Amino acid sequence: IACLVMYLFAEFDDAANLLAANPDATTISIDEPVEIPKNQHGRLQEPGREEDDELLGTDDSDKTELLAGQKKSAPFWTFEYYQTFFDVDTYQVLDRIKGSVFPVPGKNFVRLYIRSNPDLYGPFWICATLVFTIAVSGNLSNFFIHLGKPTYHYVPEFRKVSIAATTIYAYAWLVPLALWGFLMWRNSKVMNIVSYSFLEIVCVYGYSLFIYIPTAILWIIPQKVVRWVLVIFSLCLSGSVLVMTFWPAVRDDNRRIALATVGTIVLLHALLAVGCLAYFFDAPELDFPAPIIPAHNGTTVVTKSQ
Secondary structure (H helix, E strand, O other): OHHHHHHHHHHHHHHHHHHHHOOOOOOOOOOOOOOOOOOOOOOOOOOOHHHHHHHHOOOHHHHHHHHHHHHOOOOOOOHHHHHHHHOOOHHHHHHHHHHHHOOOOOOOHHHHHHOOOOOOHHHHHHHHHHHHHHHHHHHHHHHHHOOOOOOOOOOOOOHHHHHHHHHHHHHHHHHHHHHHHHHHHHHOOOOOOOOOOHHHHHHHHHHHOOOHHHHHHHOOOOOHHHHHHHHHHHHHHHHHHHHHHHHHHHOOOOHHHHHHHHHHHHHHHHHHHHHHHHHHOOOOOOOOOOOEEEOOOOOEEEOOOO
16 A cells, blocks of 8 residues: 555656646546547538438437337346337327317428337237227117117127227237338438338337327217217327428428328228228118007007108
8 A cells, every 4th residue: 555655646646746747737536527529520511401301300319219229138938028118108198189189280290209218018008998989889880879679688799899909909009010011111212211110100100199099989960960079080180190290201202102102091091980980980770670569459560650
């Protein structure tokens, strides 16, 4: 220890002598962090391109996505790998639901809510809730429409649950898969096309379906005008989320291809809403068989159904 102390004092004396010989010398302390100048862009950005990059999420959000992907180091066949897709708290889910119900013009849903931590928890439970809401509301609507008719006997249609589940989950998974593949294909042909990850696209589609849950409950009202007003209103809200999310990614592509892509997205979304309304709520009137009433003399009397 004594030798070490003597060595430190000797180094201190040498530094003091050097500083006395050259007062303008710069000293660096090991406790002070060294500032590194930031890298400057090689080219000047055009006016308006900074806003485009912000909407597309091509700057800091890409770094966040890369770092988020590096955290998922577990093999895909392990439970820990899929656990990361459900690592989201209640406040994040509510914030994303609020963003899907009240879209902000000019803001990208993926960049604002999804890219930092995409999840499958919200889309899975939103689709599950929508399945049971449509099935139950459809049965109640059918019951209220035929309520009071003597020839009608209520029988719950459980098959509507399986039909609704197949339709909604197929839409929430197959359409994002096709869109993800299309964006990857166009990205190989056009430099400025931005390809969202498959998980991000599924997340956007899942949260965009939330508005149909309260809409399906209100579809119980046996008024076609009210139902169609509700479906148009819900379609405008959820469709605007999809348009504002995917239009910045394809607008640098060929004009016709970009418009056709966005138009197909809106068309499929409208077909889902209109199809659910038409099948589960606006079913045609059923012709019930006339009841057979036995007479006292052994003969049967068939009443005519109106």
